[in-house]
Amino acid sequence: MVNVAGSALRDPLVRGGLSMGLAVALIGIAYGALTVDGGLPVWLAPLLGVVVLAGASEMLFVGLAAGGTSPWLAMVAALLVNTRHLPYGMAVRRFLGDGWKRLVRTHVMNDESVAYGLAQRDPDHARRAYTIAGLSVLVGWPLGALAGGLLGQVIDQEAWGLDAVFPAVILALLLPALHESRLRLPVLVAAVVSVTAVAWAPAGLAPVLGLLALPLVLLRRWRHA
Amino acid sequence: MPELLTVVLAGLGLAVGTYAIRTTGGVAGELLESRPRIESLMEDGAVLVLASVMATAALTDGVGIAGCARPAGVALAGVLAWRGVPLPVVLVAAAAGAAGLRALGVA
Numbered sequence: 503m504v505n506v507a508g509s510a511l512r513d514p515l516v517r518g519g520l521s522m523g524l525a526v527a528l529i530g531i532a533y534g535a536l537t538v539d540g541g542l543p544v545w546l547a548p549l550l551g552v553v554v555l556a557g558a559s560e561m562l563f564v565g566l567a568a569g570g571t572s573p574w575l576a577m578v579a580a581l582l583v584n585t586r587h588l589p590y591g592m593a594v595r596r597f598l599g600d601g602w603k604r605l606v607r608t609h610v611m612n613d614e615s616v617a618y619g620l621a622q623r624d625p626d627h628a629r630r631a632y633t634i635a636g637l638s639v640l641v642g643w644p645l646g647a648l649a650g651g652l653l654g655q656v657i658d659q660e661a662w663g664l665d666a667v668f669p670a671v672i673l674a675l676l677l678p679a680l681h682e683s684r685l686r687l688p689v690l691v692a693a694v695v696s697v698t699a700v701a702w703a704p705a706g707l708a709p710v711l712g713l714l715a716l717p718l719v720l721l722r723r724w725r726h727a
Numbered sequence: 728m729p730e731l732l733t734v735v736l737a738g739l740g741l742a743v744g745t746y747a748i749r750t751t752g753g754v755a756g757e758l759l760e761s762r763p764r765i766e767s768l769m770e771d772g773a774v775l776v777l778a779s780v781m782a783t784a785a786l787t788d789g790v791g792i793a794g795c796a797r798p799a800g801v802a803l804a805g806v807l808a809w810r811g812v813p814l815p816v817v818l819v820a821a822a823a824g825a826a827g828l829r830a831l832g833v834a
Contacts, residue, residue: 521815528822542734549735553742558780563741573737577744584745586776591752593773595760598753611749617777620770663826666800669785670821672777673801674808679774688771689778696779700787712779719771 515622515631522614523638525667526557530646532659533561537651540568544651551644556612557668559583562706583706589713590616596625597632610636613668617675684722691715794834800825 510516530551537547542564550560559580566576590611597619598607610633619632650657659665680686692712699708759765785801787793804821808814 518814521818524815525818543731546735546738550738550742553739554745556745559741559745563738567734567737573734574740577737577741580741581744581748584741584748586780587745587748588752588755589769589772589776591749591754592756592759592769595753595756595769604753608749608753609746611752613777613780616773620773620777660796660829661826663796663800663822663824663829666785666797666804666821666825667818669781669797669801670804670808670818671814672781672784673805674814674817676774676777676781677805677808685771685774688775692775692779693782696783697786697792700783700789701791705789708783709776709779712775712782713772715775716768716772719768719775 515627516634518618519631519634519638522618522635522671523642525642525671526614526639527642527646527649528664529557529668530643530648531650531653531657532664533557533564534647534650534652535654535657536561537564537568537647538654540564542568544648547647547651548644551647552640554580555609555640555643556584556587557643558613558706579705582704585707586710587611589710594619594632597629599629607633607636610640612636612639613672614639614675617672621675621678623678685719687722688715688718691718796825796828796833799828799833 511520530547533551534544534547538544547560547564550563551557554560554563562583563576563580566579567573571579591608594611594616598604615632615636618635619628622628622631657664676689680689692715695714696708696712699711703711756769759769781801783789785798800821800823803824804817807817807820812820
């Protein structure tokens with residue numbers, strides 16, 4: 503058993519996936535604390551963490567519901583955040599496979615698993631990386647949320663720099679894709695569009711507006727074709 | 728504070744709806760992949776969304792532009808990752824960078 507665990511840990515894909523689980527656990531601490539702080543029970547954040555498994559939408563949902571917004575309106579707002587799983591699903595369709603594994607792999611589709619899967623060059627590695635990262639997030643995120651709920655406001659996430667962890671994970675995973683020069687300009691435009699959109703777009707929808715840069719990808723391809 | 732039962736039911740609704748979006752994405756991708764032009768476009772689309780997720784999380788607090796400490800931590804992580812530093816170290820550096828600047832009084 504120890505040997506199996508030891509050799510698994512020597513696999514760089516597994517180590518990367520586990521560090522992603524650890525990263526979301528740290529963010530989950532803030533989420534759990536936020537939930538309890540809003541007067542909601544300790545078990546709610548871990549429960550949503552398992553069944554929803556989309557951190558940004560859960561934090562918005564819990565924040566709105568605790569603040570007195572109708573839970574159904576909060577649900578709609580949170581679903582809007584999760585519209586980004588539509589383009590994610592299209593991009594990772596090949597990782598999903600068949601049967602009951604497909605059900606699980608569909609559920610663990612999130613920012614980290616999609617970025618980790620797409621970062622792999624080898625298609626076989628890609629599916630494994632996606633699955634490992636997804637399962638690791640499925641464990642790490644609710645556990646972190648539980649810990650945060652139990653600790654309450656003990657941890658100040660800004661003082662520990664935890665708010666920098668999530669964007670750092672995604673940036674590190676995106677870098678291989680940016681080695682392809684054709685994506686650099688569209689990615690820059692997408693980032694500028696979405697950051698400007700934050701001021702006026704409904705909460706959490708701004709990242710999807712980055713898709714407005716997609717025609718640039720097409721344009722570049724036509725010019726090079 | 729609305730009743731807890733309503734919050735839980737709406738939360739389950741969020742779970743079901745999110746799963747439906749994920750499934751729809753996968754199925755739509757399979758229907759469209761017979762067209763080679765669209766195939767790589769779907770992956771590029773996801774990269775653009777991820778880049779936007781990263782940029783908004785790094786630079787804003789959800790409403791407006793955030794302070795400098797977080798972007799600086801993320802930028803440090805980007806440089807280290809570019810140089811091939813392992814992911815766990817990159818993440819610790821991001822947190823330490825942001826926390827360090829804040830300890831020095833930089834927002």
